[in-house]
Amino acid sequence: VAAIVAAAETPYTREPDATTPEVLARAVRLALADAGLEPRDVDGLGVASFTLAPDHAVDLAWRLGLHVRWLQDDPNGGASALNLLQHARRAIDAGDASTIVLVAGDALGDASVRDLVDAYNVATRDHLAPLPFGGPNGLFALLTQRHMAAHGLTREDYGRVVVAQRAHGARNPNAVRSRPLSLEEYLAEPPLAEPLTRFDCVPVVSGADAVVVTGSDTGVSVRALAASYVPDDQSGDGLVTGLAEAAPRLWAEAGVAPGDVDVVSVYDDYPAMVLVQLADLGLAPEGVRALVERIASGAIRVNTSGGQLAAGQAGAAGGMHGLVEVSRRLLAGEGRIGLVSGYGMVLYRYGGCANAAVLERRP
Amino acid sequence: VTVCRRCGAHSFPPRLACPACGSFELARAEPTGGVVEEVTTVRRPVDGVVLASVRLDEGPRVVLRLDEPLPSGTPVRVEGLRAYASSSAARSSNSASASGDGNR
Numbered sequence: 108v109a110a111i112v113a114a115a116e117t118p119y120t121r122e123p124d125a126t127t128p129e130v131l132a133r134a135v136r137l138a139l140a141d142a143g144l145e146p147r148d149v150d151g152l153g154v155a156s157f158t159l160a161p162d163h164a165v166d167l168a169w170r171l172g173l174h175v176r177w178l179q180d181d182p183n184g185g186a187s188a189l190n191l192l193q194h195a196r197r198a199i200d201a202g203d204a205s206t207i208v209l210v211a212g213d214a215l216g217d218a219s220v221r222d223l224v225d226a227y228n229v230a231t232r233d234h235l236a237p238l239p240f241g242g243p244n245g246l247f248a249l250l251t252q253r254h255m256a257a258h259g260l261t262r263e264d265y266g267r268v269v270v271a272q273r274a275h276g277a278r279n280p281n282a283v284r285s286r287p288l289s290l291e292e293y294l295a296e297p298p299l300a301e302p303l304t305r306f307d308c309v310p311v312v313s314g315a316d317a318v319v320v321t322g323s324d325t326g327v328s329v330r331a332l333a334a335s336y337v338p339d340d341q342s343g344d345g346l347v348t349g350l351a352e353a354a355p356r357l358w359a360e361a362g363v364a365p366g367d368v369d370v371v372s373v374y375d376d377y378p379a380m381v382l383v384q385l386a387d388l389g390l391a392p393e394g395v396r397a398l399v400e401r402i403a404s405g406a407i408r409v410n411t412s413g414g415q416l417a418a419g420q421a422g423a424a425g426g427m428h429g430l431v432e433v434s435r436r437l438l439a440g441e442g443r444i445g446l447v448s449g450y451g452m453v454l455y456r457y458g459g460c461a462n463a464a465v466l467e468r469r470p
Numbered sequence: 471v472t473v474c475r476r477c478g479a480h481s482f483p484p485r486l487a488c489p490a491c492g493s494f495e496l497a498r499a500e501p502t503g504g505v506v507e508e509v510t511t512v513r514r515p516v517d518g519v520v521l522a523s524v525r526l527d528e529g530p531r532v533v534l535r536l537d538e539p540l541p542s543g544t545p546v547r548v549e550g551l552r553a554y555a556s557s558s559a560a561r562s563s564n565s566a567s568a569s570g571d572g573n574r
Contacts, residue, residue, distance in 0.1 A: 221515060230483040238535045238551055241516035246533065248510035249523045300512040300521075340481065340489035342531050455483055456523070456533060 109199035110326035110469065111318050113142035114434035119281055119314035119419045123214035127158045130214045130421075132171060134315035138208060142319040151177035151207030151320075153195060155187030155423040157223055158213045167210075177204035185374045185451025186460035187211060188316075188427035189332060193462070195320045196329045205322060212315020213422025220311045223422075230455045241300075243376070243453050244308050248300035250345045250457055251379040255302065257346055258382075258395040262302055265378040266293040267403040269306050269416055272375065276413020283310050283419045307378055312419030316427035318434060327437045327445070327466050331360035334462035337454070345457030348380075348450055350387035353463060358389065361465035365389040368465075369442025371407065372429025374450035375414040380458075384448050385409065388463060411436060426451065430464070437468040471528060472496040480528035501526045503556060506544045509536065522546075524553055 115137035117130060125133070131154065139146065152175045154164045162170075164180035177198050181187040188211055195207045215223070224243060225236040240246070254260065270290050276282040288306060296304035333356045335349025358364060365388060373384040381402075382395050390407065391398040401407045412418050412432040415425050426449050433445035445466040452460040471482040475497055479490035482501070487494045504526040512519045520536040524546060534553040540546070546553035 217515075234483050234551065235533060238521065238533070239516050239519060240521060240533065241512040241514065241519060244514075245510055245512040245519070245521045248512070249508040249521065249533070252508040252510070253523075297513075298511075299514050300510045302510075340485075342481075342529065456531065 108322065108324070108328055109196035109320055110323040110328045111434045111466070112321055112323050112326040113138050113319040114317070114431040114438065115141050116281055116316045116428070116431050117212070117314045119283055119312040119421055121283055121310070121312060122216045123313040125214060127156055127212070127214040128162060128167060128170060130212050130313060130315045131156065131159070131167060131210050134210050134212055134317035135171060135208055138317035138319050144206065144319065146172050149173050149206050149208050150175050151195065151198060151204030153179035153181065153191040153207060153209040155181045155183070155191060155211035155426060156213050157184070157422045158215065158219065175204070177207060183452055183460050184423055185376065185426045185458065186334070186449040186462050187423055188430050189447065189449040189462040189464050190334065192320070192329065192430065192464060193332050193334060196332065199320060199322050207320045208317060209320065209427070210315060210317040211427040212424040214313045215311055215422045216313070217311055228454065231453070234455070244303055245300045246453065246456055247377045247379065248303045251302055251377065253344045254346055254379040254383065260395065262294060263290065264396070264399045265307060266290050267399055268378040268381055269293055271402050271405070272410050272414045273417050275411050276417025279413045279418055282413045282417045283312055284413070284417045303377070309376060309415040309420035309425070312421045314419070314421035314424055316424045316431045318427070318430060325469055327434050328469050330362065330465040330467045331357050332462065332464040333357035333360065337459045341455045341457070341459070346383055348384060348387050348458065349461035350384055350448060350463055353461065354388050357463055357465060363444055363465065367444050368446045369408070369444050370411060370433055370436045371409045371446045372412070372414065372433045373409065373448040374425070374429060375410055375416050376420070376425070376451070378416070380450060381409065384450060388446065388448065433466060437466060440468070443468050471499050471501050471526070471530060473499045480526070480530055482526070482530040482532050499528070501528060501548045503527050503545060503547050504532070504553070506540050506542055506546055506553070507531070508542065509539045511539060522553060524548070
């Protein structure tokens with residue numbers, strides 16, 4: 108059965124210290140070392156990167172000396188890692204490949220990110236970039252206002268989510284925001300786009316993440332994986348993601364319940380989206396305010412790496428960061444059941460892609 | 471916006487097929503006005519750009535630029551990618567068209 112047997116992350120840096128292929132190669136090297144494998148053992152490669160061009164997945168395979176019979180190139184940002192995993196687990200189980208490396212990352216700085224967000228897709232290039240809109244922060248400021256109104260939340264509620272993640276991040280040597288944050292500091296920060304401050308927005312970093320998937324009776328297996336892309340036509344409020352539609356299929360396939368989950372990573376581009384995704388996945392049965400309490404008290408362990416809000420967002424690695432974190436925790440024996448979500452590809456007003464996986468440490 | 475020739479649904483940004491009924495027969499229409507839902511002022515990396523989510527009278531929710539923050543519920547007139555409080559004086563038409571590249 109397909110299982111994740113190794114998971115690795117390069118150091119995240121504020122500015123690129125290498126090219127994108129070099130950064131991806133670092134993550135592949137770390138993941139293979141973690142698995143005790145050599146490049147010659149690999150027969151499948153999947154890559155997600157915004158800045159790999161003009162190279163493609165096959166160039167990366169070539170330059171890494173990999174001879175593969177399964178190859179995927181996934182451009183779906185925050186949903187790319189689980190999208191790759193959705194295909195990789197089936198490829199392993201069907202015998203199309205025996206050992207697959209999935210890698211995601213980018214060598215990005217602030218300037219290259221601005222170019223990337225203005226030309227993200229045709230809708231953004233034609234209808235948002237000319238405003239100018241300054242990237243997704245303004246869009247998610249509007250969404251967060253809707254979320255506050257819908258659930259009676261205040262900035263303090265989002266602050267408690269961010270403070271909890273920053274406390275986790277302070278224990279992650281890879282996090283670029285390595286200092287814990289107090290609620291007072293959070294509330295005193297001036298807005299970037301009301302109600303968001305920089306503490307609600309991910310730091311742009313350079314780096315990469317990778318996992319090794321192979322047929323194994325040990326490691327971390329995928330109990331279930333479900334996806335939903337473009338669940339509406341972007342005329343909604345963005346407060347429900349495709350995860351709401353995917354969740355019944357996910358839990359039915361997994362054969363476990365949301366309450367069985369030991370460790371969770373959800374895609375945290377903004378704290379409102381942390382709460383939205385957890386609710387969509389069934390982890391807020393008593394409402395969003397009660398969910399904030401559980402996160403703040405540590406009753407539920409969410410984004411234990413600090414998430415992207417503390418560790419940083421390394422472009423397309425943002426989609427794999429949570430998968431690597433949950434896989435590592437489970438491989439280390441910290442719990443049996445893990446939950447990971449992917450979210451992203453802001454089509455116009457909010458993300459159009461969502462997916463989630465339930466993972467299990469075996470035996 | 472695009473308007474479906476079969477069911478009359480309006481969409482923005484322009485589509486290739488109608489999300490409501492699946493028809494590929496779409497035409498273009500100019501939005502006239504709407505109502506402000508939420509407003510924010512983006513301060514970085516651009517400075518002082520006021521963005522609003524506007525519910526168009528035709529249905530779609532769009533992101534437009536305002537000259538200054540307006541309260542939620544304010545009726546607005548839409549010109550290109552900008553919106554103005556309905557009571558304010560008419561301004562010259564913005565160069566960017568909200569209907570963009572449309573469908574051909």
